[in-house]
Amino acid sequence: MNLIQKIVRMFNPMLSCEQINQFIIDYLEDKLPAQTKKKFEMHINKCPNCSAYFDQYNDTVMMVNEDGMLEIPEDLAEFTRTFLREHLPQQQ
Numbered sequence: 001m002n003l004i005q006k007i008v009r010m011f012n013p014m015l016s017c018e019q020i021n022q023f024i025i026d027y028l029e030d031k032l033p034a035q036t037k038k039k040f041e042m043h044i045n046k047c048p049n050c051s052a053y054f055d056q057y058n059d060t061v062m063m064v065n066e067d068g069m070l071e072i073p074e075d076l077a078e079f080t081r082t083f084l085r086e087h088l089p090q091q092q
């Protein structure tokens, strides 16, 4: 990118779809500066392509997060199995 393009980009009030794609992860992790965040949201609201992409991406990330939270560490699972073996009454 040359200097003129950089300056044009700096003063361009709208983000391009390409930039939105690059910012999605930062946005979801809440790492964008407030101003960029605002522009990001403005673009998502106006651009059907990006809003569809964003929704899809958002759903995927949420699923991964839920799985991660539900996942039981192997140590804990083993501890639970041992505990149950030792403490549950034997089934007849």
Ligand SMILES: [Zn+2]
Pocket (backbone or CB within 6 Å): 016, 017, 020, 043, 047, 049, 050
């Ligand atoms: Zn877009």
